[in-house]
Structure formats: structure tokens, C-alpha cells
Amino acid sequence: MLVQTDVLKLIEGNIILLNIIRIVSTFFQYNQCIGPDLNSYVVLCCVVLCCVETVNGTTGEGLSLSIQERKQLAEEWMCQGKDKLDHVIIHVGALSLLESQELARHAAAIGASGIAVIAPSFFKPTKKDELLGFLQKVASEAPTVPFYYYHIPALTGVKIRVEELLDGIREQIPTFQGVKFSDTDLLDLAQCINKNERERFVFLYGVDEQLLSALAIGANGAVGSTYNYLGRKTNLMLQAFAKPDLALAQKYQFLTGEFLSFVIKLGFGVAQTKAVMTFVSGIPMGPPRLPLVSASEEFIAKAKAKLESIVWPDGD
Numbered sequence: 091m092l093v094q095t096d097v098l099k100l101i102e103g104n105i106i107l108l109n110i111i112r113i114v115s116t117f118f119q120y121n122q123c124i125g126p127d128l129n130s131y132v133v134l135c136c137v138v139l140c141c142v143e144t145v146n147g148t149t150g151e152g153l154s155l156s157i158q159e160r161k162q163l164a165e166e167w168m169c170q171g172k173d174k175l176d177h178v179i180i181h182v183g184a185l186s187l188l189e190s191q192e193l194a195r196h197a198a199a200i201g202a203s204g205i206a207v208i209a210p211s212f213f214k215p216t217k218k219d220e221l222l223g224f225l226q227k228v229a230s231e232a233p234t235v236p237f238y239y240y241h242i243p244a245l246t247g248v249k250i251r252v253e254e255l256l257d258g259i260r261e262q263i264p265t266f267q268g269v270k271f272s273d274t275d276l277l278d279l280a281q282c283i284n285k286n287e288r289e290r291f292v293f294l295y296g297v298d299e300q301l302l303s304a305l306a307i308g309a310n311g312a313v314g315s316t317y318n319y320l321g322r323k324t325n326l327m328l329q330a331f332a333k334p335d336l337a338l339a340q341k342y343q344f345l346t347g348e349f350l351s352f353v354i355k356l357g358f359g360v361a362q363t364k365a366v367m368t369f370v371s372g373i374p375m376g377p378p379r380l381p382l383v384s385a386s387e388e389f390i391a392k393a394k395a396k397l398e399s400i401v402w403p404d405g406d
């Protein structure tokens with residue numbers, strides 16, 4: 091069992107201590123404001139300490155929503171998460187700097203615990219200073235709200251190394267707290283962690299099938315789509331890792347990987363994630379928004395059968 095000192099503490103805008111924590115990601119659209127596994131997250135919070143919601147990111151198709159929808163969703167999460175979630179981080183990234191700034195001001199006004207921003211991905215920054223300039227102009231609109239860079243190069247196409255970005259970042263963005271690191275480049279992650287020990291930045295890992303490797307390097311937590319339906323299993327993996335019982339932790343990681351490897355071969359993205367969330371929870375997640383299209387019945391049947399066939403170490 092994890093200990094009290096592992097809690098992510100946001101005090102006066104500073105994260106002062108963070109070790110192994112559980113952070114979940116349910117980035118639902120506005121008509122699905124309570125996640126399927128949310129209750130279990132809340133219960134598990136007693137054991138695993140810290141429950142953070144990140145809103146309007148990739149899985150919630152934040153970039154496909156209108157500004158008004160994004161604000162509405164953020165407000166709803168703040169409301170529904172009250173007394174259930176420890177922190178609500180709102181993703182406010184957008185192609186338009188003005189829209190991103192507007193969303194940052196809105197997040198601050200509704201009392202978000204943090205804001206996260208991806209790199210703009212149509213006209214892309216190609217150098218560190220260009221990216222930093224954009225992030226700084228968004229962060230400065232919410233000067234008391236902890237700021238996270240959301241690194242997801244597979245989707246943004248912006249491959250500026252985070253190690254480079256972090257060098258001196260607090261001078262430009264005093265509220266900078268950490269990175270949502272959704273990339274498989276564990277060398278970059280390791281260098282970030284190694285070089286920034288003193289700053290105590292937070293590194294939330296976002297490639298769920300590789301979380302155990304990221305934890306071994308020093309990632310502080312995780313934000314990812316699979317925690318919406320494999321949150322309990324991931325918590326058991328985190329507990330095994332903290333114990334430490336590496337063999338047990340590996341079993342959980344391998345089984346999560348077995349499922350993901352299976353569905354990835356079928357074609358797996360946000361639409362399919364929503365389908366899995368729906369059949370696991372019984373709560374309809376609704377269709378994705380074009381250009382994404384709903385998962386096929388064939389996918390759903392195969393994914394369901396695969397998930398049900400997995401025998402987890404806890405016997406469930």
C-alpha cells in the first residue's frame with residue numbers, strides 16, 4: 091500500500107512532493123461527465139491517494155469541440171468532481187493562441203487545479219523558443235494556475251525534445267509544474283527527470299502499455315485512456331511496483347499490453363476507446379465527432395471477448 095507522503099500536493103501553486111501516484115484520465119465529452127470507473131477511482135483513492143482528472147484532452151476530443159463546449163465541459167467536471175477528485179487539470183491547448191488564452195482564463199476563473207497545453211499542430215513550432223513563446227503566452231493568462239506541457243508528438247507532429255524545452259523553463263513560465271509525457275521516447279523522459287531533480291517537476295506518463303518502464307525511470311504518475319476501463323488493474327500494478335513486487339507489476343503490465351496489442355492490430359483509437367469504455371461501464375459514451383467514426387460491431391465483439399478472456403493476477 092502506498093503511503094500518505096506520496097500524495098500530490100498542490101500548495102500555493104507548487105507541487106511540493108510527489109512520488110508514485112495514480113492519476114487517471116477521463117477526457118469525456120460534455121454529455122458523459124461521469125466516467126465509468128470514476129466510483130472505483132474514488133474508492134481507490136483511499137488507498138492510492140490522489141485522483142486527478144484531466145479534461146478536454148485527446149480521449150475527450152477536446153480539439154474537436156467548440157470553445158463553448160470546452161468551457162461547459164470544464165465547468166461540469168469542476169462541479170461533478172467536487173469532493174470526489176483531488177485535482178482537475180483542464181487542457182486548454184488550441185491552434186489559435188487567442189482561443190487558448192481564453193480557455194486558460196476560463197480555467198483559472200472556475201478554479202481549475204492546473205492547465206495543460208499541447209503544441210499547436212497546423213502551423214507548427216520548429217524550435218524550442220517558438221514553442222516556449224506560445225506556451226508562455228497561454229500560461230501568463232492564468233498566472234496562479236500550475237501549468238503542464240502536454241507532449242504528444244505522434245498527434246501534434248511537434249517533436250521538439252522535452253529535455254530541451256525544460257532547460258530554463260521556469261524563467262519563462264513561473265507556474266510551470268510538469269509534463270504530460272505521451273511519447274515512447276524514454277531516453278527523453280529519463281533525461282528530463284535526471285536533469286530536473288532539483289525543480290521537482292511532475293512527469294505524468296501517457297503511453298499506458300509502457301507505464302511500468304516509465305515508473306522505473308522515475309515518472310510520477312500516469313494519464314491515459316485505458317485507465318478509464320483498466321484503472322483498477324493499473325492501481326494494482328502501481329501498488330505492486332511500490333511494494334516492490336516487480337514480478338507482479340510486470341504481470342499486470344504484460345496483460346494490459348496483451349489487450350492493447352490485440353486491439354491495436356484491429357485498429358485502435360479514440361473511437362474504439364469509447365466503445366470499450368461503454369461496454370465495460372454500461373454507460374454510453376456516445377459517438378466520436380467526425381472525422382472520427384464509431385467503432386464497428388466486429389471490433390466491439392472482438393475487444394469484449396479479448397478483455398473477458400484475460401485472467402488477472404487478482405483472480406478477477
Ligand SMILES: CC(=O)N[C@@H]([C@@H](O)[C@H](O)[C@H](O)CO)[C@@H](O)CC(=O)C(=O)O
Pocket residue numbers: 115117147148149150244245272296297298299313314315316350360
Ligand atoms: C494517442 C493516445 O490516445 N494516447 C493515449 C494513451 O492512453 C493511449 O490510448 C494508450 O497508451 C493506448 O495506446 C493518452 O496518452 C491520451 C490521453 O491521455 C488523453 O486523452 O489526453
